[in-house]
Amino acid sequence: MKDITTREDIEILVNKFYDKVIKDDLIGFFFTDIAKIDLSKHLPKMYNFWESILLGNPVYEGNPMRVHFPINEVSALEERHFNRWLQIWEETIHENFEGENTETAIARALNIARIMNHKMANARGN
Template sequence: MKKLESREDIELLVNSFYKKVIKDDTIGFFFRDIIKVNWDKHLPKMYSFWESILFGQMSYKGNPMAVHFPINELQAMEKKHFDQWLSLWKRTIEENFIGENADMAIYKSENIARLMAYKMEMARKLN
């Protein structure tokens, strides 16, 4: 196992994670069927997002919440979906990395999942 300490490590993490996601019965359909992700565009955004979160590189430009609200209108993004996202993310980290940044990636993802699940639920209630 190695420490999570570079952009290359983030690319490995993100790529490994999305290999799990796309096959997953609980959340894969969001990516395959609902939004039909363009992986050539999505993956670099995710590399930059996590690089910004973990290393303070500020390479990510965007608003994750704003991107997810329209998806939530097409198909409800529920707590169970975010729980599964989080489970896959943690497993991917634990399979590949150790150390402070790996722990931070888990901690940050827990906060992201909790906040996004809450905001998606609130948005559904308002509509």
């Protein structure tokens, strides 16, 4: 297996991840029922997000934290949800890639999940 080194690699990873996550029994409903994401619009944002993080190309514009607060108000985003998100992310990565950027993708996702979990809990007053 190869490392994540191109935009195409990121698109493969993100596509395979979303194929799994939207069908997941624990967290899929956040994507399909609550956020009702349009994959044709959402996936390019995710490609840009991860390309910015992993390849250092500043192509992402937005505030990922801000868009999650309204979801959290409808249905609490809890630690178990972030843990499942991470589990699917790591599983998808390890099925397709290995190397330095691959490990960075896992480490950065862990940090993102921790920060998001903390901020969502604070927003709920927990």
